[in-house]
Amino acid sequence: MENENIRLEELEIKRKSIIEKRKRYKRLITICGGTGCQAYNCREVFEKFKKLIEQKNLKNKIELKITGCHGFCERGPIVVIQPEGIFYQKVTPDDVEEIINETIINKKIIDRLLYIDPITNCKIEKEKEVPFYKKQKRLIFGNNGLIDPTNIEDYLAIGGYKALAKVLTEMKPEEVINEIKHSGLRGRGGAGFLTGLKWEICRKASGTEKYIICNCDEGDPGAYMDRSLLEGNPHSVLEGMIIGAYAIGAHRGYIYVRKEYPLAVKNISQAVRQALEWNFLGKNILGSGFSFSVDIVQGAGAFVSGEETALIASIEGRRAFPVPRPPYPAERGLWKKPTNINNVETWANVPLIISKGAQWYSQIGTETSKGTKIFSLVGKINNTGLVEVPMGTTLREIIFEIGGGIPNGKKFKAVQTGGPSGGCIPENLLDLPIDFESLSEAGSMMGSGGMIVMDEDTCMVDVARYFLTFTQHESCGKCVPCRIGTRQMVQILNRIVKGDGKAEDIVKLEELAQTVKNGSLCGLGQTAPNPVLTTLKYFRKEYEAHIYDKKCPAKVCTALIAYYILPEKCVGCLLCLKNCPVEAISGERKKVHVIDQEKCIKCGMCQEVCPPKVNAVIKLSGKKELENITKEIEGKGG
Amino acid sequence: MEERINIKEILNKYKGKKRELISLLQAIQDKYGYLPEESIRQLSRFLNVSENEVYGVATFYESFRLTPPGKHLITVCMGTACHVRGAPRVLEELQRELQIKEKETTKDGLFTLEIVNCVGACALGPIIIIDNQYYGQMTSQKARELLKKYREKERHGE
Numbered sequence: 001m002e003n004e005n006i007r008l009e010e011l012e013i014k015r016k017s018i019i020e021k022r023k024r025y026k027r028l029i030t031i032c033g034g035t036g037c038q039a040y041n042c043r044e045v046f047e048k049f050k051k052l053i054e055q056k057n058l059k060n061k062i063e064l065k066i067t068g069c070h071g072f073c074e075r076g077p078i079v080v081i082q083p084e085g086i087f088y089q090k091v092t093p094d095d096v097e098e099i100i101n102e103t104i105i106n107k108k109i110i111d112r113l114l115y116i117d118p119i120t121n122c123k124i125e126k127e128k129e130v131p132f133y134k135k136q137k138r139l140i141f142g143n144n145g146l147i148d149p150t151n152i153e154d155y156l157a158i159g160g161y162k163a164l165a166k167v168l169t170e171m172k173p174e175e176v177i178n179e180i181k182h183s184g185l186r187g188r189g190g191a192g193f194l195t196g197l198k199w200e201i202c203r204k205a206s207g208t209e210k211y212i213i214c215n216c217d218e219g220d221p222g223a224y225m226d227r228s229l230l231e232g233n234p235h236s237v238l239e240g241m242i243i244g245a246y247a248i249g250a251h252r253g254y255i256y257v258r259k260e261y262p263l264a265v266k267n268i269s270q271a272v273r274q275a276l277e278w279n280f281l282g283k284n285i286l287g288s289g290f291s292f293s294v295d296i297v298q299g300a301g302a303f304v305s306g307e308e309t310a311l312i313a314s315i316e317g318r319r320a321f322p323v324p325r326p327p328y329p330a331e332r333g334l335w336k337k338p339t340n341i342n343n344v345e346t347w348a349n350v351p352l353i354i355s356k357g358a359q360w361y362s363q364i365g366t367e368t369s370k371g372t373k374i375f376s377l378v379g380k381i382n383n384t385g386l387v388e389v390p391m392g393t394t395l396r397e398i399i400f401e402i403g404g405g406i407p408n409g410k411k412f413k414a415v416q417t418g419g420p421s422g423g424c425i426p427e428n429l430l431d432l433p434i435d436f437e438s439l440s441e442a443g444s445m446m447g448s449g450g451m452i453v454m455d456e457d458t459c460m461v462d463v464a465r466y467f468l469t470f471t472q473h474e475s476c477g478k479c480v481p482c483r484i485g486t487r488q489m490v491q492i493l494n495r496i497v498k499g500d501g502k503a504e505d506i507v508k509l510e511e512l513a514q515t516v517k518n519g520s521l522c523g524l525g526q527t528a529p530n531p532v533l534t535t536l537k538y539f540r541k542e543y544e545a546h547i548y549d550k551k552c553p554a555k556v557c558t559a560l561i562a563y564y565i566l567p568e569k570c571v572g573c574l575l576c577l578k579n580c581p582v583e584a585i586s587g588e589r590k591k592v593h594v595i596d597q598e599k600c601i602k603c604g605m606c607q608e609v610c611p612p613k614v615n616a617v618i619k620l621s622g623k624k625e626l627e628n629i630t631k632e633i634e635g636k637g638g
Numbered sequence: 639m640e641e642r643i644n645i646k647e648i649l650n651k652y653k654g655k656k657r658e659l660i661s662l663l664q665a666i667q668d669k670y671g672y673l674p675e676e677s678i679r680q681l682s683r684f685l686n687v688s689e690n691e692v693y694g695v696a697t698f699y700e701s702f703r704l705t706p707p708g709k710h711l712i713t714v715c716m717g718t719a720c721h722v723r724g725a726p727r728v729l730e731e732l733q734r735e736l737q738i739k740e741k742e743t744t745k746d747g748l749f750t751l752e753i754v755n756c757v758g759a760c761a762l763g764p765i766i767i768i769d770n771q772y773y774g775q776m777t778s779q780k781a782r783e784l785l786k787k788y789r790e791k792e793r794h795g796e
């Protein structure tokens with residue numbers, strides 16, 4: 001036989017020997033290798049470590065690995081030294097020699113590379129003491145930082161595939177389903193449907209040919225937790241799928257990955273190969289008689305293809321048009337066979353529930369939403385990154401305690417959850433404990449876990465327009481209200497941000513929103529108006545300022561702003577003049593420069609290049625403000 | 639160029655089932671950088687579906703290109719995180735400097751401009767990617783300088 005079939009007892013023996021083998025290492029250096037840190041060139045840091053470890057003959061003492069995303073993307077590249085858990089941030093290749101000499105050999109901490117808590121101004125040595133991590137509960141995501149996702153032995157060393165072994169030896173499929181049902185796990189892909197119930201429907205559906213699908217389309221533009229899981233801990237997702245397949249009675253599964261995620265595709269493909277070699281996949285898994293195989297399908301860039309029926313069409317090689325439900329995929333899905341589809345994070349929860357038990361799991365979270373949720377905390381926030389917290393944590397805790405608040409002393413304005421289907425939540429709702437229900441009540445959604453923080457410089461009309469333009473563009477066009485209605489809404493919003501808004505536009509938007517919501521087949525159309533409705537509900541004044549005062553309070557909408565050079569501040573350095581792309585600035589060296597408002601395209605380049613200590617360029621918005629400044633400048637003879 | 643397109647090698651790895659269509663289009667685009675007309679013809683014969691249908695699928699999904707890309711591919715992230723951090727201004731600057739819109743290629747064939755929604759490096763936003771190299775914390779000024787660098791490299795390289 002080509003593959004050595006590993007039976008259950010053998011699996012435990014092998015696991016022990018992997019753990020034994022690793023004991024000889026005194027130290028483990030992990031380098032975050034998620035897409036974020038790769039963008040910061042963490043590869044070079046890794047190569048340098050590798051070279052020096054070889055040169056200094058430390059290979060037998062130090063284990064070096066590139067791991068999945070640690071979550072604290074703001075501070076990459078991140079290097080963590082175990083067992084102490086020493087946390088170095090923003091590490092460059094030039095720091096590597098010092099880390100080896102000082103920290104590894106002389107056991108000294110390098111102050112310069114430590115993270116400084118912006119609130120207490122204290123330097124922090126250990127990863128788990130960093131406030132960003134301290135408040136989290138990293139049940140699903142925590143192992144990312146410990147394992148090399150391309151090495152199945154790493155996953156086995158931390159107890160991987162134990163849940164699968166348990167299921168195959170001790171549990172009947174119905175028992176697995178009951179366990180998941182009792183855990184209260186709800187789907188993490190958006191709608192929050194009870195996972196155990198969904199599995200049961202699919203198990204009970206007639207027919208012997210059934211499929212399961214893992215949805216990693218992650219279409220929310222600004223969210224990347226699914227990608228980080230698939231990239232950083234692919235075996236946990238795979239293990240969940242195999243358990244699910246056993247429970248449902250499926251023998252074939254698909255993992256649908258978005259094309260923009262090349263590293264995730266690579267790592268999950270390798271994980272599938274390894275799982276086959278170890279007989280966690282394939283025929284007669286671990287001698288249990290159960291067989292299951294997995295294929296990886298790459299998406300081709302369409303938001304709607306994340307919707308389950310559209311995704312199925314896409315796997316079948318067709319255009320991703322959603323179809324009406326019922327029948328639900330659980331009864332009639334891929335190739336018209338019963339199909340169970342779950343999100344990446346949902347699958348990754350499954351091994352944990354089986355290992356620790358539904359009883360334990362259901363104690364985490366709120367009455368209706370159990371377990372933890374991973375959020376991608378991005379936008380105007382100090383600590384951008386992936387955050388895993390128990391359901392029921394408040395928005396304030398996430399944004400201000402874990403996220404470290406808003407950068408540059410700016411004021412918080414709103415947080416957008418749920419992606420293009422969600423809404424903007426204002427400051428007075430920050431103490432909301434988040435779960436599926438509370439977010440819906442606020443007019444938003446849990447969605448897949450995108451959380452975009454906005455500050456006073458973010459225009460809420462522009463944000464609404466951004467999301468609606470997105471959904472309008474992504475609408476597959478099948479339902480008329482969605483296709484035409486969203487287009488009309490975008491037109492109105494475009495008009496408002498241009499300063500051509502009319503008094504009746506707000507009412508029109510609200511009416512159209514209802515039409516689109518009620519007249520659309522799939523979740524895309526049904527939820528598309530949410531960003532508009534929530535901003536109208538909580539930030540109506542901003543719409544009114546655009547319409548009545550021709551003013552964009554956040555000074556974002558180009559048509560409503562103007563740049564001026566303050567004569568008393570300008571030192572005549574020529575910088576803005578030289579950089580202006582349309583030659584709208586006149587002046588001479590050491591003389592005050594002036595912007596020709598007719599020529600100005602409001603790109604903001606002059607403000608960008610004006611030296612911070614001069615700070616002579618100001619941005620204004622509003623009819624009144626503009627009149628005042630013209631008078632003022634003219635008065636000074638500028 | 640077009641006459642020499644032959645996708646046999648790619649087709650050999652597939653069974654000829656309709657569900658392989660998207661994956662085949664991806665393989666062809668990986669090889670040629672776009673979907674040449676001739677490849678669509680051969681593909682339609684191979685899968686026994688009409689060219690019309692192949693085009694239907696190819697144009698439905700954002701990621702497929704029907705014209706050859708320029709020498710350097712510039713991808714601007716317009717995801718939400720990048721948007722609120724000022725990506726629209728970066729995009730506008732690139733469009734102005736290159737004199738093209740999204741999905742177009744400059745006349746000299748050097749640059750193609752594309753838009754993507756979140757590449758998962760939001761901490762670095764606004765982000766642009768040129769030929770797989772990520773550039774973070776972009777401003778319109780930095781974007782312009784970056785272009786200058788690429789243009790200079792081209793001039794010296796030749």
Ligand SMILES: Cc1cc2nc3c(=O)[nH]c(=O)nc-3n(C[C@H](O)[C@H](O)[C@H](O)COP(=O)(O)O)c2cc1C
Nearest residue numbers: 187188189215218219306307308342343346523524
């Ligand atoms: C327009 C639209 C886009 C969606 N995109 C995704 C996605 O990117 N990822 C995902 O897991 N679910 C997405 N969903 C939800 C899926 O249809 C489906 O409910 C989910 O994959 C089920 O998995 P779960 O029960 O584990 O959440 C989307 C739904 C809609 C309407």
Ligand code: FES
Nearest residue numbers: 715717720757759
């Ligand atoms: S929004 Fe640009 S990288 Fe995420």
